[in-house]
Amino acid sequence: MRKIFVLTAFLCLINLPRLCAQDPLDGLWQGYDGEWRHVSNQLIALAEATPADKFAWRPAPGVRSTSEVFMHIAIANFWLLSVTGPKMPADLKEDAEKTVTSKPEVIAWLKRSLEAVKQAHLSADPKDMSRKLKVEGRDATVDGMYLRIIVHDNEHMGQLIAYARMNGIAPPWSK
Numbered sequence: 001m002r003k004i005f006v007l008t009a010f011l012c013l014i015n016l017p018r019l020c021a022q023d024p025l026d027g028l029w030q031g032y033d034g035e036w037r038h039v040s041n042q043l044i045a046l047a048e049a050t051p052a053d054k055f056a057w058r059p060a061p062g063v064r065s066t067s068e069v070f071m072h073i074a075i076a077n078f079w080l081l082s083v084t085g086p087k088m089p090a091d092l093k094e095d096a097e098k099t100v101t102s103k104p105e106v107i108a109w110l111k112r113s114l115e116a117v118k119q120a121h122l123s124a125d126p127k128d129m130s131r132k133l134k135v136e137g138r139d140a141t142v143d144g145m146y147l148r149i150i151v152h153d154n155e156h157m158g159q160l161i162a163y164a165r166m167n168g169i170a171p172p173w174s175k
Contacts, residue, residue, distance in 0.1 A: 032146065033121065039153050040114040043073065045172045046160055047110055052103040054167050064097075066163050070106045071097040073156050077113035080149045083135050084142045086120055117149055 026038060047070055055067040064072060075097060082088045089112070093099065100106055129143040140148075161171055 032150065033118075036114075036118055036121065036150055039150060039157060040118065042157060042171070042173060043070075043114065043153065043160075044107070044111060046157070046164060047103070047107050049172050050103070050164060050167075050169055054169070055101060055103050055106060057163065057167060059163065059166060065101075066160070067101045067103075067106050068097050069156055069160055069163070070110050071100050073153055074106075074109040074113035076152055077117050077149055080145055080152070081117055081120055083133055083140070084120070084124075084145050086116065117146075121146055 026034075026041060050066060055070075056065055058065040058068075075092065078088050078092060092109075096109070100109060124142065124146075129141065129146075131142045133140045133142065133145065135145070164171060
């Protein structure tokens, strides 16, 4: 009986990080879909860890607030994705970056945009990835748009980490 207990305890310890919390490295080095899962999980975790009263915080006048950065990400995800074919959500208002400010609404839009990109990429025909596009007068490809989306999200992740740290909030995966 004691051997079973020790073995069970050992197995729980080696799996504890995966059982008790999201693996902070989940998705790394696993190609686009894995990297997308990684940045999506981090964005959601950071949004959820940020107190509701900090969504209005901005580092200086004229600089995006926390909620505005999260909404900027969501809007950009939908817009960049729309260049590849899917339509912008009909219920996403033009001024959403400034008017959607409550934590629950912001997180809902963020999750919705992240899921839209994930599903579109998963269902994309590999042959379609090299399709040529025009984006604001520049040549691009479908694959290039997906790369732009993930780079853009990671860029603003860094901004949001700085915002969080300036407010005494440690990103959940760094604890």
